[in-house]
Amino acid sequence: MVITLEDVVRxxxxxxxxxxxxxxxxxxxxxxxxxxxxxxxxxxxxTPTYSGCPATEVxxxxxxxxxxxxxxxxxxxxxxxxPPWTTDxxxxxxxxxxxxxxxxxxxxxLALDHPVLCPRCRSGSTxxxxxxxxxxxxxxxxxxxxxxxxxxxxxx
Amino acid sequence: MTGGAIISxxxxxxxxxxxxxHFAYLLRLGDxxxxxAQRLGEWISRGPDLEEDIALANLALDHLxxxxxxxxxxxxxxxxxxxxxxxxxxxxxxxxxxxxxxxxPNGDFAHTMARQFxxxxxxxxxxxxxxxxxxxxxxxxxxxxxKEAKYHLRHSxxxxxxxxxxxEESHNRMQAAVDRLWRYTGEMFVGDHVExxxxxxxxxxDPASLRPAWERTVAEVFAEAGLDRPDDEYxxxxxxxxxxxxxxxxxxxxxxxxxxxxxxxxx
Numbered sequence: 091m092v093i094t095l096e097d098v099v100r101x102x103x104x105x106x107x108x109x110x111x112x113x114x115x116x117x118x119x120x121x122x123x124x125x126x127x128x129x130x131x132x133x134x135x136x137t138p139t140y141s142g143c144p145a146t147e148v149x150x151x152x153x154x155x156x157x158x159x160x161x162x163x164x165x166x167x168x169x170x171x172x173p174p175w176t177t178d179x180x181x182x183x184x185x186x187x188x189x190x191x192x193x194x195x196x197x198x199x200l201a202l203d204h205p206v207l208c209p210r211c212r213s214g215s216t217x218x219x220x221x222x223x224x225x226x227x228x229x230x231x232x233x234x235x236x237x238x239x240x241x242x243x244x245x246x
Numbered sequence: 247m248t249g250g251a252i253i254s255x256x257x258x259x260x261x262x263x264x265x266x267x268h269f270a271y272l273l274r275l276g277d278x279x280x281x282x283a284q285r286l287g288e289w290i291s292r293g294p295d296l297e298e299d300i301a302l303a304n305l306a307l308d309h310l311x312x313x314x315x316x317x318x319x320x321x322x323x324x325x326x327x328x329x330x331x332x333x334x335x336x337x338x339x340x341x342x343x344x345x346x347x348x349x350x351p352n353g354d355f356a357h358t359m360a361r362q363f364x365x366x367x368x369x370x371x372x373x374x375x376x377x378x379x380x381x382x383x384x385x386x387x388x389x390x391x392x393k394e395a396k397y398h399l400r401h402s403x404x405x406x407x408x409x410x411x412x413x414e415e416s417h418n419r420m421q422a423a424v425d426r427l428w429r430y431t432g433e434m435f436v437g438d439h440v441e442x443x444x445x446x447x448x449x450x451x452d453p454a455s456l457r458p459a460w461e462r463t464v465a466e467v468f469a470e471a472g473l474d475r476p477d478d479e480y481x482x483x484x485x486x487x488x489x490x491x492x493x494x495x496x497x498x499x500x501x502x503x504x505x506x507x508x509x510x511x512x513x
Contacts, residue, residue: 138311140307140308141308142314174393176393221301222300222304246397
């Protein structure tokens, strides 16, 4: 079969993060590049969100499974650390999906003086409950206006 | 600062590590994180409250991730086919090169947070320096770990202040933890031929150069917490060459039990 980079990228980019509903690895900003070598082998390069993120291995397997299902059987996933991932790498669409699912998206690193908005009622009056939440990348907050507890994708 | 201190280390003949310096350097950094992760993991389900239980588990996870990355890289540098699991699960106590501080038992929550604070205040300048290492893989791991270490330091500093500046009981416990663990902090700033070779190659950082930044952080946080900095009367070293206290063997027995009992078991 003829392998075009465009097709391969489409398959890889649509792989979803196992811990964040509907957010793809491209929207999360952890997909660094996709290459096809001279022999038709596919090399996918990703970067982890956190050093110990347990989703990293699931994501690698999901990428290989998605490629396999699309008919690409010769593929490998490589991990790079540099430059380190930052929450600024999350795309606008990724941020929109997080908020739609009740997770306050990270603020831009240059806008950390802005309030964290409640994903339910959009109030800017929210308080930190714990800097560590249900996953390494989230903090736990509560809305002072509507009382809703929510996850905040913390800035990194 | 350590001018008049008694430095207690390994017996003659154990003092020089007979490993290739680059490999040894990565093992030292990796083992600090692995052993500390294992200690923090012991808190899971026993935290003082639910949020802190989750926080301790998250700290453990970050350290474990850094350890995995460093040990994987160490195995590649060694070039004998050992991966992260072989290095973590099939080395003996004397082959572990972590700081003795990292293997200290959790004690009460004040001990755990004092230990974490001392390590965090040291790892921030370590990762800052190694972010520009000539070893590109190490530099990448350090750049990533730096962001996490800053977060950890914020958390552990908060607890040192909260307990130190809290009730009489919490203050006394935090001061006791600081006094008890202080003797193990000096090891963070002592190097040997391994660090010398790594500084020479532009790969590593001179441990002594990290002391001013660490002392600054400790002084700031202790001032806010109302804690006294102990005197440097006695400095315990030896972990960097595999000469540990009594606690590491017990920690490894638990950590390595599954692999030792069922070699190369796959989940």
